[in-house]
Amino acid sequence: MLLCDFHIHTTYSDGSVELRRTIDLFGQAGFDVIAITDHAVNGDNPVGKLAHRFKYSITAANFGQYMAHIREEAERALDKYGMLVIPGIEITKNHLTTDNSAHMLIIDIKDFIPACISYEEIFLEAKKQNALTIACHPHYMSAKSDRDTLFLWNNRDKYARYIDAWEIANRDDVFNVISLKKYPYIANSDFHKPRHLYSWKTLLNCTKDTDAVKQCIKHNKGVALTLFRN
């Protein structure tokens, strides 16, 4: 089984560890597959504007540099640790109310997707790029209600068909509503700090290449969850 984490932030957005050290942290811990998913924040409201102002967001301007850096590090990670690194972003639609906020991972992204376009456009663009779309922390999180992002879950009847998988577990939280609905799922750390390494993770029973990993998540067969603790 491949030990995987598909939700990792670096100093390209609001993570505290730079990309190279993040790769080393996961490589040193024996991970097989990770995805780097820094925030791409919507800049159409004051919250998003602040994120752009303080460079806590991937933008069209720095996306090329971000991708080149990930590719370079991915090569090193494969050579040194035998670890597959997949580029991604976390589309971050932050609004003042949690009901209107939504975050989603775009895994194996090729071209930049802005967060300010509509949900339908984002999903279609992701499909066009053959990227995976994952709804992250879609439900109420423990003691972090100010960070809840409920829009996709509240509108699941409309959007579930576009979403390849849902985060059933994020860091220390588990959202059992996802399994009750029988949606495809994965578990991630939402890594921002070194201590977040120890959190919920996904185990995949597939070969270690990007297409096989995406297929495994999409079909949700051979997927298991593990609470990674030291």
Place this chain on the structure above:
Amino acid sequence: MIIFWILAGITLFGIIGYLLQIAAVRSYTAPLHSGESMRFPRSFSPVSILKPLKGLDDGLFDNLESFCNLDYPAYELIFALQNRNDPAYKVVGKIKDKYPLKDITIVVEHCNEGLNPKVNNLIPAYARAKYDLILISDSNVRVEADYLGEISRHMEDPSVGLVSNLIRGMSGRSLGAVMENLHLNSFIVGSVCFLDKYLKMPCVIGKSMLMRKTELEAIGGFRSVKDFLAEDYIIGERIHRLGKRVVLSSHLINNINEYWGIKRFVNRHTRWGKLRWQIGGAKYISELAGNAVFISFMPLVLMPISWLSLLLAATVSALKIAHDYYIGKKLCADMNPLLYLLSPIKDLIIGVAWFVPILSSTVAWRGNRYIIGKDSLLSPYPEKGRAVRGPRIVTAIRTRLAWSKT
């Protein structure tokens, strides 16, 4: 004012200790700079390297990989774990895959013969060791290619029974890890060199111990130390009693501490303090007296604040920063010079933590809780709730005072 001058006198004692530590460290690090450490043995006896593993240490992959790149003709690596669910199992699997030509064995065996979890790991690993020379090496150390060649040359002398190494804290990226590395690179290294050079006390650091099977078996093997927390000290002491020399190699090994929290730093040194209190008894008091920074701050707490007491604390802090910086340079510890400014704060924390072993004999280590007794002998922690804690502390103090008298 008398209190001030008494404390100033004790502070002076601590400063003399710092100077002696510098002299001792200089004598051990001189071969590093002269190139003497590059001498290799004439014969290369094969070595079994035993690596007890539990959990993910900082930089575990690189730590283990450094043992796959040793410049030594014949050695085997035995990684020992208690179960496959240990996250380190995945890492050793990757190491084995990456180095298919290396003689690597992964031993996964649940052994609970003793209370010391490290020894429980070593017992099954030792059973599979092929060679007469045994090297016990912790999972949080990283070594250079010439490490094994350098330390094994000491074993050519039949009077040598055990070789241990100086350690150097490296790679700190969080506050706790920086404090840990500062402490390792000042107090621990300084004390080990001081005790070995001036008091001729066998100082064994369990992170690297090279010995022969014959001597290990003569002292009863790993099973004889299975219930001791300081199994390294006991092994060194017993081999010394066999009439063999315990050698401290000047070859530095890197102890990687990257992302520690302050709590972990305090926990570790409280545990090590308890260990030294149980082993050293009254000698443990000299550690507090030797902490000149802590003593120099005492007048600020015990007396009304004056310019004289502020000057004492500031001067001693500056001296300690210079001391730690100098030793750090001697050890080639790769640390930002500005971080040495944290040294006095670290010493104040250590000074407060010094009192804990006198009040408590409970240790938490690798997820287990024990009561620690004389010579660091462990006994299971009685889970009886808070009510028994008070009397137990009183009993612990009484017991230690009784030992100190004997």
